[in-house]
Amino acid sequence: MDIEINEELRAYIDPLSEDEYAALEGSLLAEGCRDALVLWGNVLVDGHNRYGICRKHGIEFRTVQNTAFQSMDDVRLWMIDNHLGRRSISDYQRGVLALRKKDILQSRKPVQAPPSVASAEAAEPSPAPQGTASAEPARPALATREAVARAARLSTATVGQIERIQKAAAPELVAAVKSGTISISAAAAVATLPAEEQVVAVAGGKDELRRAARQVREKKARPRQDDAAPAGEGGEEPADLPPESTDVGELQGLVRALRAENADLKRKVANLTVALKEARGAKAESGM
Structure with a gap:
Protein backbone atom coordinates (compact mmCIF):
# COMPACT_ATOMS: atom_id res chain seq x y z
CA MET A 1 0.00 0.00 0.00
CA ASP A 2 1.23 3.49 -0.87
CA ILE A 3 0.78 5.61 2.24
CA GLU A 4 -0.43 9.13 1.50
CA ILE A 5 0.77 12.09 3.57
CA ASN A 6 -1.79 14.85 4.02
CA GLU A 7 0.20 17.99 4.83
CA GLU A 8 -2.73 19.61 6.67
CA LEU A 9 -2.99 16.61 8.99
CA ARG A 10 0.77 16.42 9.50
CA ALA A 11 0.82 20.08 10.59
CA TYR A 12 -2.39 19.86 12.64
CA ILE A 13 -0.51 18.91 15.81
CA ASP A 14 2.58 20.87 16.88
CA PRO A 15 5.77 19.10 15.73
CA LEU A 16 8.18 17.44 18.14
CA SER A 17 11.11 19.43 19.45
CA GLU A 18 14.60 18.43 18.32
CA ASP A 19 15.21 16.61 21.61
CA GLU A 20 11.86 14.80 21.43
CA TYR A 21 12.50 13.75 17.84
CA ALA A 22 15.99 12.48 18.71
CA ALA A 23 14.58 10.49 21.64
CA LEU A 24 11.91 8.91 19.41
CA GLU A 25 14.49 8.05 16.76
CA GLY A 26 16.73 6.40 19.36
CA SER A 27 13.81 4.39 20.74
CA LEU A 28 12.79 3.15 17.28
CA LEU A 29 16.36 2.16 16.43
CA ALA A 30 16.71 0.28 19.71
CA GLU A 31 13.30 -1.35 20.01
CA GLY A 32 11.68 -1.15 16.57
CA CYS A 33 8.27 0.34 15.80
CA ARG A 34 5.97 -1.33 18.31
CA ASP A 35 2.84 0.81 17.76
CA ALA A 36 0.94 0.52 14.49
CA LEU A 37 0.49 3.57 12.27
CA VAL A 38 -3.16 4.62 11.97
CA LEU A 39 -4.58 5.02 8.45
CA TRP A 40 -7.81 6.26 6.92
CA GLY A 41 -7.77 4.52 3.58
CA ASN A 42 -4.32 5.41 2.26
CA VAL A 43 -4.05 8.60 4.34
CA LEU A 44 -1.73 8.53 7.35
CA VAL A 45 -3.55 9.85 10.41
CA ASP A 46 -1.24 9.06 13.33
CA GLY A 47 2.47 8.27 13.30
CA HIS A 48 3.99 10.79 10.89
CA ASN A 49 7.26 11.01 12.81
CA ARG A 50 7.51 7.23 13.24
CA TYR A 51 6.76 6.73 9.55
CA GLY A 52 9.52 9.12 8.48
CA ILE A 53 12.08 7.59 10.84
CA CYS A 54 11.19 4.03 9.83
CA ARG A 55 11.58 4.83 6.15
CA LYS A 56 14.88 6.61 6.82
CA HIS A 57 16.41 3.62 8.63
CA GLY A 58 14.53 0.76 6.98
CA ILE A 59 12.65 -0.18 10.15
CA GLU A 60 9.62 -2.42 9.71
CA PHE A 61 6.24 -1.06 10.83
CA ARG A 62 2.60 -2.13 10.95
CA THR A 63 -0.51 -0.22 9.92
CA VAL A 64 -4.10 -0.36 11.13
CA GLN A 65 -7.25 1.05 9.54
CA ASN A 66 -9.69 3.18 11.51
CA THR A 67 -13.02 2.45 9.85
CA ALA A 68 -15.00 4.80 12.11
CA PHE A 69 -13.96 7.93 10.25
CA GLN A 70 -16.66 9.41 8.03
CA SER A 71 -15.12 12.81 7.31
CA MET A 72 -11.98 14.87 7.76
CA ASP A 73 -13.58 16.42 10.87
CA ASP A 74 -13.83 12.91 12.36
CA VAL A 75 -10.12 12.50 11.72
CA ARG A 76 -9.28 15.85 13.34
CA LEU A 77 -11.42 15.10 16.40
CA TRP A 78 -9.74 11.72 16.81
CA MET A 79 -6.30 13.33 16.57
CA ILE A 80 -7.28 15.94 19.17
CA ASP A 81 -8.65 13.37 21.64
CA ASN A 82 -5.61 11.16 21.09
CA HIS A 83 -3.19 13.96 21.93
CA LEU A 84 -5.26 15.31 24.84
CA GLY A 85 -4.86 11.87 26.40
CA ARG A 86 -1.08 12.20 26.44
CA ARG A 87 0.73 13.64 29.45
CA SER A 88 3.70 14.97 27.51
CA ILE A 89 2.00 17.93 25.82
CA SER A 90 2.12 21.39 27.37
CA ASP A 91 -0.77 23.25 28.96
CA TYR A 92 -0.81 25.68 26.04
CA GLN A 93 -1.12 22.80 23.56
CA ARG A 94 -3.94 21.30 25.64
CA GLY A 95 -5.87 24.55 25.58
CA VAL A 96 -5.37 25.07 21.85
CA LEU A 97 -6.51 21.52 21.04
CA ALA A 98 -9.59 21.77 23.28
CA LEU A 99 -10.55 25.07 21.64
CA ARG A 100 -10.13 23.48 18.20
CA LYS A 101 -12.41 20.67 19.28
CA LYS A 102 -15.00 23.21 20.41
CA ASP A 103 -14.88 24.97 17.03
CA ILE A 104 -15.28 21.70 15.09
CA LEU A 105 -18.20 20.46 17.18
CA GLN A 106 -20.01 23.80 17.09
CA SER A 107 -19.60 24.11 13.32
CA ARG A 108 -21.13 20.69 12.64
CA LYS A 109 -24.65 20.61 11.30
CA PRO A 110 -27.16 18.83 13.57
CA VAL A 111 -28.14 15.32 12.59
CA GLN A 112 -31.82 15.07 11.67
CA ALA A 113 -33.58 12.20 13.36
CA PRO A 114 -35.55 9.81 11.08
CA PRO A 115 -39.38 10.13 11.06
CA SER A 116 -39.81 7.06 13.27
CA VAL A 117 -37.56 8.56 15.93
CA ALA A 118 -39.32 11.91 15.67
CA SER A 119 -42.71 10.19 16.18
CA ALA A 120 -41.44 8.38 19.25
CA GLU A 121 -40.04 11.62 20.68
CA ALA A 122 -43.45 13.26 20.22
CA ALA A 123 -44.75 11.09 23.05
CA GLU A 124 -42.21 12.48 25.52
CA PRO A 125 -43.20 15.14 28.09
CA SER A 126 -41.51 17.88 26.00
CA PRO A 127 -42.36 16.95 22.41
CA ALA A 128 -40.92 18.66 19.37
CA PRO A 129 -43.32 20.80 17.31
CA GLN A 130 -45.59 18.80 15.00
CA GLY A 131 -44.20 18.22 11.54
CA THR A 132 -40.52 18.67 12.56
CA ALA A 133 -37.90 16.15 13.57
CA SER A 134 -35.84 16.85 16.66
CA ALA A 135 -32.19 17.57 15.98
CA GLU A 136 -29.34 16.18 18.06
CA PRO A 137 -25.70 17.20 17.61
CA ALA A 138 -23.40 14.41 16.49
CA ARG A 139 -21.35 14.91 19.67
CA PRO A 140 -21.89 17.08 22.75
CA ALA A 141 -20.53 20.55 21.91
CA LEU A 142 -18.11 22.29 24.24
CA ALA A 143 -20.47 25.22 24.59
CA THR A 144 -18.83 26.96 27.53
CA ARG A 145 -15.33 27.92 28.62
CA GLU A 146 -15.82 25.68 31.66
CA ALA A 147 -16.46 22.67 29.38
CA VAL A 148 -13.36 23.46 27.34
CA ALA A 149 -11.34 23.77 30.55
CA ARG A 150 -12.53 20.34 31.72
CA ALA A 151 -11.61 18.78 28.37
CA THR A 192 -2.64 43.18 24.91
CA LEU A 193 0.25 45.32 23.62
CA PRO A 194 0.56 46.41 19.97
CA ALA A 195 2.15 43.72 17.77
CA GLU A 196 5.33 45.77 17.31
CA GLU A 197 5.87 46.00 21.07
CA GLN A 198 5.25 42.27 21.43
CA VAL A 199 7.97 41.51 18.88
CA VAL A 200 10.41 43.85 20.64
CA ALA A 201 9.68 42.18 23.99
CA VAL A 202 10.27 38.71 22.54
CA ALA A 203 13.53 39.85 20.97
CA GLY A 204 14.66 41.07 24.39
CA GLY A 205 14.42 37.58 25.84
CA LYS A 206 12.86 36.18 28.99
CA ASP A 207 13.68 39.14 31.23
CA GLU A 208 12.22 41.66 28.79
CA LEU A 209 9.06 39.59 28.42
CA ARG A 210 8.63 39.47 32.19
CA ARG A 211 9.15 43.23 32.40
CA ALA A 212 6.55 43.86 29.69
CA ALA A 213 4.02 41.58 31.38
CA ARG A 214 4.64 43.25 34.74
CA GLN A 215 4.12 46.71 33.25
CA VAL A 216 0.83 45.64 31.68
CA ARG A 217 -0.41 44.22 34.98
CA GLU A 218 0.67 47.27 36.94
CA LYS A 219 -1.04 49.54 34.45
CA LYS A 220 -4.29 47.61 34.85
CA ALA A 221 -4.04 47.69 38.62
CA ARG A 222 -3.17 51.41 38.77
CA PRO A 223 -6.00 53.63 40.00
CA ARG A 224 -7.89 55.21 37.11
CA GLN A 225 -7.86 58.96 37.10
CA ASP A 226 -10.72 61.24 36.23
CA ASP A 227 -9.35 63.82 33.80
CA ALA A 228 -12.19 66.17 34.66
CA ALA A 229 -11.53 66.12 38.42
CA PRO A 230 -9.69 69.23 39.76
CA ALA A 231 -6.44 68.87 41.64
CA GLY A 232 -6.69 68.86 45.43
CA GLU A 233 -5.43 71.53 47.79
CA GLY A 234 -1.71 72.16 47.82
CA GLY A 235 -1.36 71.33 44.10
CA GLU A 236 -2.19 67.61 44.46
CA GLU A 237 -1.36 65.81 41.22
CA PRO A 238 -3.80 63.31 39.65
CA ALA A 239 -1.38 60.51 40.52
CA ASP A 240 -2.04 61.24 44.20
CA LEU A 241 -5.73 60.41 44.02
CA PRO A 242 -6.97 58.27 46.90
CA PRO A 243 -7.16 54.46 46.59
CA GLU A 244 -10.95 54.64 46.26
CA SER A 245 -10.46 55.37 42.54
CA THR A 246 -9.03 51.89 42.00
CA ASP A 247 -11.00 49.66 39.63
CA VAL A 248 -11.82 46.85 42.07
CA GLY A 249 -13.01 44.55 39.31
CA GLU A 250 -9.69 44.71 37.49
CA LEU A 251 -7.74 44.12 40.68
CA GLN A 252 -9.88 41.09 41.44
CA GLY A 253 -9.31 39.81 37.91
CA LEU A 254 -5.57 40.21 38.34
CA VAL A 255 -5.68 38.30 41.64
CA ARG A 256 -7.65 35.48 40.00
CA ALA A 257 -5.16 35.30 37.13
CA LEU A 258 -2.20 35.14 39.53
CA ARG A 259 -3.89 32.44 41.61
CA ALA A 260 -4.60 30.41 38.45
CA GLU A 261 -0.97 30.75 37.40
CA ASN A 262 0.14 29.60 40.84
CA ALA A 263 -2.19 26.59 40.66
CA ASP A 264 -0.85 25.69 37.20
CA LEU A 265 2.73 25.85 38.48
CA LYS A 266 1.86 23.59 41.44
CA ARG A 267 0.22 21.08 39.08
CA LYS A 268 3.27 21.09 36.80
CA VAL A 269 5.54 20.38 39.78
CA ALA A 270 3.27 17.51 40.81
CA ASN A 271 3.31 16.06 37.28
CA LEU A 272 7.10 16.34 37.10
CA THR A 273 7.39 14.58 40.46
CA VAL A 274 5.21 11.70 39.24
CA ALA A 275 7.13 11.46 35.97
CA LEU A 276 10.45 11.41 37.86
CA LYS A 277 9.25 8.62 40.14
CA GLU A 278 8.06 6.59 37.14
CA ALA A 279 11.37 7.13 35.35
CA ARG A 280 13.29 6.00 38.45
CA GLY A 281 11.05 2.95 38.75
CA ALA A 282 11.56 2.03 35.10
CA LYS A 283 15.31 2.49 35.47
CA ALA A 284 15.35 0.29 38.56
CA GLU A 285 13.39 -2.45 36.77
CA SER A 286 15.68 -2.34 33.74
CA GLY A 287 18.68 -2.75 36.04
CA MET A 288 17.28 -5.85 37.72
Whole structure:
Protein backbone atom coordinates (compact mmCIF):
# COMPACT_ATOMS: atom_id res chain seq x y z
CA MET A 1 0.00 0.00 0.00
CA ASP A 2 1.23 3.49 -0.87
CA ILE A 3 0.78 5.61 2.24
CA GLU A 4 -0.43 9.13 1.50
CA ILE A 5 0.77 12.09 3.57
CA ASN A 6 -1.79 14.85 4.02
CA GLU A 7 0.20 17.99 4.83
CA GLU A 8 -2.73 19.61 6.67
CA LEU A 9 -2.99 16.61 8.99
CA ARG A 10 0.77 16.42 9.50
CA ALA A 11 0.82 20.08 10.59
CA TYR A 12 -2.39 19.86 12.64
CA ILE A 13 -0.51 18.91 15.81
CA ASP A 14 2.58 20.87 16.88
CA PRO A 15 5.77 19.10 15.73
CA LEU A 16 8.18 17.44 18.14
CA SER A 17 11.11 19.43 19.45
CA GLU A 18 14.60 18.43 18.32
CA ASP A 19 15.21 16.61 21.61
CA GLU A 20 11.86 14.80 21.43
CA TYR A 21 12.50 13.75 17.84
CA ALA A 22 15.99 12.48 18.71
CA ALA A 23 14.58 10.49 21.64
CA LEU A 24 11.91 8.91 19.41
CA GLU A 25 14.49 8.05 16.76
CA GLY A 26 16.73 6.40 19.36
CA SER A 27 13.81 4.39 20.74
CA LEU A 28 12.79 3.15 17.28
CA LEU A 29 16.36 2.16 16.43
CA ALA A 30 16.71 0.28 19.71
CA GLU A 31 13.30 -1.35 20.01
CA GLY A 32 11.68 -1.15 16.57
CA CYS A 33 8.27 0.34 15.80
CA ARG A 34 5.97 -1.33 18.31
CA ASP A 35 2.84 0.81 17.76
CA ALA A 36 0.94 0.52 14.49
CA LEU A 37 0.49 3.57 12.27
CA VAL A 38 -3.16 4.62 11.97
CA LEU A 39 -4.58 5.02 8.45
CA TRP A 40 -7.81 6.26 6.92
CA GLY A 41 -7.77 4.52 3.58
CA ASN A 42 -4.32 5.41 2.26
CA VAL A 43 -4.05 8.60 4.34
CA LEU A 44 -1.73 8.53 7.35
CA VAL A 45 -3.55 9.85 10.41
CA ASP A 46 -1.24 9.06 13.33
CA GLY A 47 2.47 8.27 13.30
CA HIS A 48 3.99 10.79 10.89
CA ASN A 49 7.26 11.01 12.81
CA ARG A 50 7.51 7.23 13.24
CA TYR A 51 6.76 6.73 9.55
CA GLY A 52 9.52 9.12 8.48
CA ILE A 53 12.08 7.59 10.84
CA CYS A 54 11.19 4.03 9.83
CA ARG A 55 11.58 4.83 6.15
CA LYS A 56 14.88 6.61 6.82
CA HIS A 57 16.41 3.62 8.63
CA GLY A 58 14.53 0.76 6.98
CA ILE A 59 12.65 -0.18 10.15
CA GLU A 60 9.62 -2.42 9.71
CA PHE A 61 6.24 -1.06 10.83
CA ARG A 62 2.60 -2.13 10.95
CA THR A 63 -0.51 -0.22 9.92
CA VAL A 64 -4.10 -0.36 11.13
CA GLN A 65 -7.25 1.05 9.54
CA ASN A 66 -9.69 3.18 11.51
CA THR A 67 -13.02 2.45 9.85
CA ALA A 68 -15.00 4.80 12.11
CA PHE A 69 -13.96 7.93 10.25
CA GLN A 70 -16.66 9.41 8.03
CA SER A 71 -15.12 12.81 7.31
CA MET A 72 -11.98 14.87 7.76
CA ASP A 73 -13.58 16.42 10.87
CA ASP A 74 -13.83 12.91 12.36
CA VAL A 75 -10.12 12.50 11.72
CA ARG A 76 -9.28 15.85 13.34
CA LEU A 77 -11.42 15.10 16.40
CA TRP A 78 -9.74 11.72 16.81
CA MET A 79 -6.30 13.33 16.57
CA ILE A 80 -7.28 15.94 19.17
CA ASP A 81 -8.65 13.37 21.64
CA ASN A 82 -5.61 11.16 21.09
CA HIS A 83 -3.19 13.96 21.93
CA LEU A 84 -5.26 15.31 24.84
CA GLY A 85 -4.86 11.87 26.40
CA ARG A 86 -1.08 12.20 26.44
CA ARG A 87 0.73 13.64 29.45
CA SER A 88 3.70 14.97 27.51
CA ILE A 89 2.00 17.93 25.82
CA SER A 90 2.12 21.39 27.37
CA ASP A 91 -0.77 23.25 28.96
CA TYR A 92 -0.81 25.68 26.04
CA GLN A 93 -1.12 22.80 23.56
CA ARG A 94 -3.94 21.30 25.64
CA GLY A 95 -5.87 24.55 25.58
CA VAL A 96 -5.37 25.07 21.85
CA LEU A 97 -6.51 21.52 21.04
CA ALA A 98 -9.59 21.77 23.28
CA LEU A 99 -10.55 25.07 21.64
CA ARG A 100 -10.13 23.48 18.20
CA LYS A 101 -12.41 20.67 19.28
CA LYS A 102 -15.00 23.21 20.41
CA ASP A 103 -14.88 24.97 17.03
CA ILE A 104 -15.28 21.70 15.09
CA LEU A 105 -18.20 20.46 17.18
CA GLN A 106 -20.01 23.80 17.09
CA SER A 107 -19.60 24.11 13.32
CA ARG A 108 -21.13 20.69 12.64
CA LYS A 109 -24.65 20.61 11.30
CA PRO A 110 -27.16 18.83 13.57
CA VAL A 111 -28.14 15.32 12.59
CA GLN A 112 -31.82 15.07 11.67
CA ALA A 113 -33.58 12.20 13.36
CA PRO A 114 -35.55 9.81 11.08
CA PRO A 115 -39.38 10.13 11.06
CA SER A 116 -39.81 7.06 13.27
CA VAL A 117 -37.56 8.56 15.93
CA ALA A 118 -39.32 11.91 15.67
CA SER A 119 -42.71 10.19 16.18
CA ALA A 120 -41.44 8.38 19.25
CA GLU A 121 -40.04 11.62 20.68
CA ALA A 122 -43.45 13.26 20.22
CA ALA A 123 -44.75 11.09 23.05
CA GLU A 124 -42.21 12.48 25.52
CA PRO A 125 -43.20 15.14 28.09
CA SER A 126 -41.51 17.88 26.00
CA PRO A 127 -42.36 16.95 22.41
CA ALA A 128 -40.92 18.66 19.37
CA PRO A 129 -43.32 20.80 17.31
CA GLN A 130 -45.59 18.80 15.00
CA GLY A 131 -44.20 18.22 11.54
CA THR A 132 -40.52 18.67 12.56
CA ALA A 133 -37.90 16.15 13.57
CA SER A 134 -35.84 16.85 16.66
CA ALA A 135 -32.19 17.57 15.98
CA GLU A 136 -29.34 16.18 18.06
CA PRO A 137 -25.70 17.20 17.61
CA ALA A 138 -23.40 14.41 16.49
CA ARG A 139 -21.35 14.91 19.67
CA PRO A 140 -21.89 17.08 22.75
CA ALA A 141 -20.53 20.55 21.91
CA LEU A 142 -18.11 22.29 24.24
CA ALA A 143 -20.47 25.22 24.59
CA THR A 144 -18.83 26.96 27.53
CA ARG A 145 -15.33 27.92 28.62
CA GLU A 146 -15.82 25.68 31.66
CA ALA A 147 -16.46 22.67 29.38
CA VAL A 148 -13.36 23.46 27.34
CA ALA A 149 -11.34 23.77 30.55
CA ARG A 150 -12.53 20.34 31.72
CA ALA A 151 -11.61 18.78 28.37
CA ALA A 152 -8.13 20.29 28.56
CA ARG A 153 -7.77 19.71 32.33
CA LEU A 154 -7.00 23.39 32.83
CA SER A 155 -8.54 26.24 34.80
CA THR A 156 -11.11 28.47 33.10
CA ALA A 157 -8.78 31.43 33.65
CA THR A 158 -6.01 29.65 31.74
CA VAL A 159 -8.36 28.82 28.87
CA GLY A 160 -9.39 32.47 28.70
CA GLN A 161 -5.73 33.50 28.56
CA ILE A 162 -5.04 31.02 25.75
CA GLU A 163 -7.99 32.41 23.80
CA ARG A 164 -6.55 35.92 24.21
CA ILE A 165 -3.14 34.73 22.99
CA GLN A 166 -4.67 33.07 19.94
CA LYS A 167 -6.61 36.19 19.02
CA ALA A 168 -4.05 38.93 19.69
CA ALA A 169 -0.53 37.50 20.06
CA ALA A 170 2.10 38.07 17.39
CA PRO A 171 3.58 34.85 15.93
CA GLU A 172 6.83 35.53 17.79
CA LEU A 173 4.98 35.68 21.11
CA VAL A 174 3.11 32.44 20.35
CA ALA A 175 6.44 30.76 19.62
CA ALA A 176 7.78 32.01 22.96
CA VAL A 177 4.81 30.46 24.79
CA LYS A 178 5.25 27.15 22.99
CA SER A 179 8.95 27.04 23.83
CA GLY A 180 8.30 27.80 27.50
CA THR A 181 10.16 31.12 27.39
CA ILE A 182 7.10 32.87 28.86
CA SER A 183 4.17 31.58 30.91
CA ILE A 184 0.63 31.54 29.57
CA SER A 185 -0.59 34.22 31.95
CA ALA A 186 2.35 36.53 31.20
CA ALA A 187 1.93 36.00 27.45
CA ALA A 188 -1.77 36.87 27.73
CA ALA A 189 -0.76 40.16 29.35
CA VAL A 190 1.87 40.94 26.71
CA ALA A 191 -0.66 40.06 23.97
CA THR A 192 -2.64 43.18 24.91
CA LEU A 193 0.25 45.32 23.62
CA PRO A 194 0.56 46.41 19.97
CA ALA A 195 2.15 43.72 17.77
CA GLU A 196 5.33 45.77 17.31
CA GLU A 197 5.87 46.00 21.07
CA GLN A 198 5.25 42.27 21.43
CA VAL A 199 7.97 41.51 18.88
CA VAL A 200 10.41 43.85 20.64
CA ALA A 201 9.68 42.18 23.99
CA VAL A 202 10.27 38.71 22.54
CA ALA A 203 13.53 39.85 20.97
CA GLY A 204 14.66 41.07 24.39
CA GLY A 205 14.42 37.58 25.84
CA LYS A 206 12.86 36.18 28.99
CA ASP A 207 13.68 39.14 31.23
CA GLU A 208 12.22 41.66 28.79
CA LEU A 209 9.06 39.59 28.42
CA ARG A 210 8.63 39.47 32.19
CA ARG A 211 9.15 43.23 32.40
CA ALA A 212 6.55 43.86 29.69
CA ALA A 213 4.02 41.58 31.38
CA ARG A 214 4.64 43.25 34.74
CA GLN A 215 4.12 46.71 33.25
CA VAL A 216 0.83 45.64 31.68
CA ARG A 217 -0.41 44.22 34.98
CA GLU A 218 0.67 47.27 36.94
CA LYS A 219 -1.04 49.54 34.45
CA LYS A 220 -4.29 47.61 34.85
CA ALA A 221 -4.04 47.69 38.62
CA ARG A 222 -3.17 51.41 38.77
CA PRO A 223 -6.00 53.63 40.00
CA ARG A 224 -7.89 55.21 37.11
CA GLN A 225 -7.86 58.96 37.10
CA ASP A 226 -10.72 61.24 36.23
CA ASP A 227 -9.35 63.82 33.80
CA ALA A 228 -12.19 66.17 34.66
CA ALA A 229 -11.53 66.12 38.42
CA PRO A 230 -9.69 69.23 39.76
CA ALA A 231 -6.44 68.87 41.64
CA GLY A 232 -6.69 68.86 45.43
CA GLU A 233 -5.43 71.53 47.79
CA GLY A 234 -1.71 72.16 47.82
CA GLY A 235 -1.36 71.33 44.10
CA GLU A 236 -2.19 67.61 44.46
CA GLU A 237 -1.36 65.81 41.22
CA PRO A 238 -3.80 63.31 39.65
CA ALA A 239 -1.38 60.51 40.52
CA ASP A 240 -2.04 61.24 44.20
CA LEU A 241 -5.73 60.41 44.02
CA PRO A 242 -6.97 58.27 46.90
CA PRO A 243 -7.16 54.46 46.59
CA GLU A 244 -10.95 54.64 46.26
CA SER A 245 -10.46 55.37 42.54
CA THR A 246 -9.03 51.89 42.00
CA ASP A 247 -11.00 49.66 39.63
CA VAL A 248 -11.82 46.85 42.07
CA GLY A 249 -13.01 44.55 39.31
CA GLU A 250 -9.69 44.71 37.49
CA LEU A 251 -7.74 44.12 40.68
CA GLN A 252 -9.88 41.09 41.44
CA GLY A 253 -9.31 39.81 37.91
CA LEU A 254 -5.57 40.21 38.34
CA VAL A 255 -5.68 38.30 41.64
CA ARG A 256 -7.65 35.48 40.00
CA ALA A 257 -5.16 35.30 37.13
CA LEU A 258 -2.20 35.14 39.53
CA ARG A 259 -3.89 32.44 41.61
CA ALA A 260 -4.60 30.41 38.45
CA GLU A 261 -0.97 30.75 37.40
CA ASN A 262 0.14 29.60 40.84
CA ALA A 263 -2.19 26.59 40.66
CA ASP A 264 -0.85 25.69 37.20
CA LEU A 265 2.73 25.85 38.48
CA LYS A 266 1.86 23.59 41.44
CA ARG A 267 0.22 21.08 39.08
CA LYS A 268 3.27 21.09 36.80
CA VAL A 269 5.54 20.38 39.78
CA ALA A 270 3.27 17.51 40.81
CA ASN A 271 3.31 16.06 37.28
CA LEU A 272 7.10 16.34 37.10
CA THR A 273 7.39 14.58 40.46
CA VAL A 274 5.21 11.70 39.24
CA ALA A 275 7.13 11.46 35.97
CA LEU A 276 10.45 11.41 37.86
CA LYS A 277 9.25 8.62 40.14
CA GLU A 278 8.06 6.59 37.14
CA ALA A 279 11.37 7.13 35.35
CA ARG A 280 13.29 6.00 38.45
CA GLY A 281 11.05 2.95 38.75
CA ALA A 282 11.56 2.03 35.10
CA LYS A 283 15.31 2.49 35.47
CA ALA A 284 15.35 0.29 38.56
CA GLU A 285 13.39 -2.45 36.77
CA SER A 286 15.68 -2.34 33.74
CA GLY A 287 18.68 -2.75 36.04
CA MET A 288 17.28 -5.85 37.72
